[in-house]
Structure formats: structure tokens, C-alpha cells
Amino acid sequence: MKLLIIEDDEVFANTVKRRLEKYDFSCWHASNANDALLACHRYLPDYILLDMKLEHESGLQLITPLRKIRPNSRIILLTGFASIATAVDAIKLGADDYLTKPADTSTLLAALNDKKIPAEIPQAEDVLSAEQAEWQHIQQALKFNNGNISATARQLSMHRRTLQRKLQKRPAALKND
Incomplete structure (x- = not known):
């Protein structure tokens, strides 16, 4: 399972990467739109975690080109500033799911696997x-x-x-x- 993490916060991206690699994801990281599109072409990810607010860019603007490159990839938009309007926009543009940060590991896994959030209690390190x-x-x-x-x-x-x-x-x- 190949995962592309598009996130300008290196610490957060590395944390997510370490957590998901424990669940057999091969992870790559891109911190801006250009690197993200190149990585998407190069690695052909099955899953994409996309930050809503990249340094000087909006993650919303990346959804359509990512969807064109990888029409069957599961795209999850992550944001620290959740609103119903942006969630609706993200889904209309082609995102498969929309999560607010910080998202614990079980929530990320559930979204990536298109499942409801598990009822089990998340590990303390993830909350x-x-x-x-x-x-x-x-x-x-x-x-x-x-x-x-x-x-x-x-x-x-x-x-x-x-x-x-x-x-x-x-x-x-x-x-x-």
C-alpha cells in the first residue's frame, strides 16, 4: 500500500509516516504542490493524505490534478481549521474524506480504508x-x-x-x- 503525504509541517508528516509504516504503508512525503505532483507521478500512490493549507497554497487546488493522475487513489484532506463549507468543497472536488487535525492513528486508518472509525480505544500515544x-x-x-x-x-x-x-x-x- 503506497501512501503520499502532502504536508508542509515536517514534524507532523514524519509522525504520520512513522505511525502508518507500522501498518505496512510505504510512505513518501511532499511539502508543496510541485513536489506533490511529481511524487504522485513517480510513486503512483494508492492513498493520499493532503493538508488543506500548505505554506503558500491551498490543498483544495491540488485535489483535481491529483485525481487526474491517480483516479482510483483514496484522497483524504486534513485540516487544522475545519468548516462545513471547506468539507463540502473538498468532496465536490474529488476528495474521498475530510479529517481534522490532529487525527489519531485509528482515525487515519479508518479513513484510508474507507471504514467507520473503530470503537476500540485509541492508544494513549495517539490521543x-x-x-x-x-x-x-x-x-x-x-x-x-x-x-x-x-x-x-x-x-x-x-x-x-x-x-x-x-x-x-x-x-x-x-x-x-
Whole structure:
């Protein structure tokens, strides 16, 4: 089973890659639209995990060309900013499923295999609390903005002081990391 992960966040992509390789997926990673299309031609993936928001591009714009290259591949759109409108757009453009980040391993596997989410309890290592997910999202945005608090606050549509308060409160489960 060949899987192409199209994601501009290297850490997230590598985490997903490691998790899914345990389930016999051969994984490749592309971080932008051009690399994604080249990788799709080269590796002919059976499955594609596509991030909604690539650095300067929209994952929605990639669905149609990916579908033309691999009409039978299963395309799953991942996003940190879920909305009904974008979910509908993604499905209309040809995505097979739409998941919000962070998605645990069992949710990803269920979506990739076109099955309902299993009733079993996900492994603790795969589950993030809302507080932990928010912390990781803030850290990613902060990294993208080279540590600039004001730019990060603007990107997150958040007041600078609110962001500073959130940065002072590290989620309990991450304090020992």
C-alpha cells in the first residue's frame, strides 16, 4: 500500500509516516504542490493524505490534478481549521474524506480504508487533548514566523497578549517532555 503525504509541517508528516509504516504503508512525503505532483507521478500512490493549507497554497487546488493522475487513489484532506463549507468543497472536488487535525492513528486508518472509525480505544500515544493540540498548533505557527509573537498572533487571528498568556501556560501532559 503506497501512501503520499502532502504536508508542509515536517514534524507532523514524519509522525504520520512513522505511525502508518507500522501498518505496512510505504510512505513518501511532499511539502508543496510541485513536489506533490511529481511524487504522485513517480510513486503512483494508492492513498493520499493532503493538508488543506500548505505554506503558500491551498490543498483544495491540488485535489483535481491529483485525481487526474491517480483516479482510483483514496484522497483524504486534513485540516487544522475545519468548516462545513471547506468539507463540502473538498468532496465536490474529488476528495474521498475530510479529517481534522490532529487525527489519531485509528482515525487515519479508518479513513484510508474507507471504514467507520473503530470503537476500540485509541492508544494513549495517539490521543492529544484539545489543550495539547492547541499548544502544538501555536508552536508550529510560532516556528513558521521565526519566533515573532506579533506575526504569529496575526496569523492565528489572536490578540498578541492572549498569545503571550497561552505561551506561558504549557499543557500539563507536555510539561515533562
